[in-house]
Amino acid sequence: MEENRAVTAYRQALRVLPPPLRQRALSVSQEEQERAEEVRLRVGRPLSLVLPWGERWLEGNPVTGRDLEQLVELASGASFHAVADQVRRGYLTVAGGHRIGLCGSAVLREGEVQGLRNLSSADLRIARQLPGAGEGVLERLCREGRLESTLILAPPGLGKTTLLRDLIRRVSQGEGCHPLRVALADERGEVAALYRGVPQLEVGPRTDVMEGCPKAQGLMLLLRAMNPQVLAVDEITAPEDVAALRTAVGCGVTLLATAHGRDREDLERRELYRPLLREGMFQKLVRILRRGDGRQYEVEELGR
Amino acid sequence: MIRLMGALFIAAGSAWLGFGAAGRLGARTRTLEELAEGLSRMARELELDQPPLEQLLERLIPGSRGAARTLFAGCQAALDHLEEEPFARAWERLVESEPLLNKEGQACLLPLGQVLGRCGWEEERRALDCAAQRLEQEAGRAREERLRMGRVYQVLGLSGGAFLVILLL
Numbered sequence: 001m002e003e004n005r006a007v008t009a010y011r012q013a014l015r016v017l018p019p020p021l022r023q024r025a026l027s028v029s030q031e032e033q034e035r036a037e038e039v040r041l042r043v044g045r046p047l048s049l050v051l052p053w054g055e056r057w058l059e060g061n062p063v064t065g066r067d068l069e070q071l072v073e074l075a076s077g078a079s080f081h082a083v084a085d086q087v088r089r090g091y092l093t094v095a096g097g098h099r100i101g102l103c104g105s106a107v108l109r110e111g112e113v114q115g116l117r118n119l120s121s122a123d124l125r126i127a128r129q130l131p132g133a134g135e136g137v138l139e140r141l142c143r144e145g146r147l148e149s150t151l152i153l154a155p156p157g158l159g160k161t162t163l164l165r166d167l168i169r170r171v172s173q174g175e176g177c178h179p180l181r182v183a184l185a186d187e188r189g190e191v192a193a194l195y196r197g198v199p200q201l202e203v204g205p206r207t208d209v210m211e212g213c214p215k216a217q218g219l220m221l222l223l224r225a226m227n228p229q230v231l232a233v234d235e236i237t238a239p240e241d242v243a244a245l246r247t248a249v250g251c252g253v254t255l256l257a258t259a260h261g262r263d264r265e266d267l268e269r270r271e272l273y274r275p276l277l278r279e280g281m282f283q284k285l286v287r288i289l290r291r292g293d294g295r296q297y298e299v300e301e302l303g304r
Numbered sequence: 305m306i307r308l309m310g311a312l313f314i315a316a317g318s319a320w321l322g323f324g325a326a327g328r329l330g331a332r333t334r335t336l337e338e339l340a341e342g343l344s345r346m347a348r349e350l351e352l353d354q355p356p357l358e359q360l361l362e363r364l365i366p367g368s369r370g371a372a373r374t375l376f377a378g379c380q381a382a383l384d385h386l387e388e389e390p391f392a393r394a395w396e397r398l399v400e401s402e403p404l405l406n407k408e409g410q411a412c413l414l415p416l417g418q419v420l421g422r423c424g425w426e427e428e429r430r431a432l433d434c435a436a437q438r439l440e441q442e443a444g445r446a447r448e449e450r451l452r453m454g455r456v457y458q459v460l461g462l463s464g465g466a467f468l469v470i471l472l473l
Binding site: 079 | 350354355356357358360383386387390391420421422423424425428
């Protein structure tokens with residue numbers, strides 16, 4: 001079932017490729033379709049697949065600039081204007097939550113990137129959810145069936161966003177705790193991957209998503225507009241984010257957030273994160289550790 | 305009797321040709337006005353909330369008239385076949401298939417194919433405003449031509465018919 005889902009996700013992602021390239025990408029083996037993480041298009045080079053064991057070039061004509069233009073047209077539904085903000089942030093999200101990163105010559109206005117011209121390469125990242133990532137974790141984050149404010153901590157690439165998404169889904173569904181209304185400030189669209197207003201990744205039935213808005217502003221908007229019981233945010237990176245979370249705590253909202261770091265000591269050393277611990281904004285800390293091929297989640301009590 | 309009937313037919317045919325030519329001038333004016341109005345609405349909607357083209361066309365079609373409605377409906381259909389035909393080419397095909405648009409009218413619309421769906425909304429809006437303005441100017445010229453030439457065609461049709469009838473009788 002999991003394998004079929006992986007192949008379905010791969011084939012769904014390929015829908016944005018121009019037909020000749022799609023045919024080439026579909027000609028790979030079932031195993032490669034299941035395991036492919038990215039499809040790479042570089043002008044003047046053949047199409048390639050990024051697999052866990054390396055990049056594989058697919059035989060055929062090299063990718064052309066016109067192919068990349070058609071990719072953007074298919075991905076945006078001939079509506080570049082509707083995805084221009086996403087492209088400025090470096091990628092665009094398509095149906096299924098798959099993402100297309102784009103490269104080319106940047107068009108600058110007053111020092112800010114306004115868009116891209118003469119596209120040179122594209123990276124189609126295949127979205128695959130891990131719905132069971134948070135299994136056994138949520139229960140440890142609850143006191144008397146009620147979720148406590150939790151900070152997920154790990155270095156990049158260990159699955160903070162994946163765990164956050166699954167916890168949001170579980171809390172929103174009431175899977176392992178009392179169901180709660182969750183508001184998610186998803187600045188980069190990585191958690192829910194909204195596509196035409198619909199989350200492409202499962203975040204639960206009681207979740208409201210604000211995408212594309214700077215985190216601090218998004219948190220305050222959600223707090224005022226959506227009356228959340230839980231406020232979720234991926235990657236606290238600025239003092240304004242901390243200030244917004246402080247306000248939320250003052251309103252009695254439970255927090256679910258992630259931050260880059262190894263452990264509690266690492267957080268205490270950094271000025272940005274110190275207030276999170278000192279002011280008791282979070283009661284639980286989840287550390288993600290790599291164990292062989294898998295992940296281990298360690299839950300630590302932060303106190304009040 | 306037969307000669308009289310033949311003469312009447314010739315007179316009616318000639319008048320029909322004259323009135324038809326005058327009518328086409330009127331229809332051309334209407335087409336240009338409808339398209340100008342449609343593009344202006346498109347620019348306004350785009351400015352409002354920059355919806356994807358599919359949604360934009362869905363909103364525009366119900367309130368559009370004549371040629372604009374046909375053009376927008378054609379664009380909507382083209383969005384379902386982007387794999388086979390890029391939008392820019394579909395736009396060109398749709399514009400060129402509008403029978404009442406002359407070269408000047410087409411020249412107002414064709415450049416939009418390279419902008420719609422491929423640029424930021426501000427650039428699209430500027431291009432739409434510019435095309436709408438040029439179409440209005442064309443419509444103004446077409447109105448003048450209709451006033452000037454419409455009567456001429458009608459009179460020519462009637463007098464040409466009368467002349468032939470006189471010759472035949």
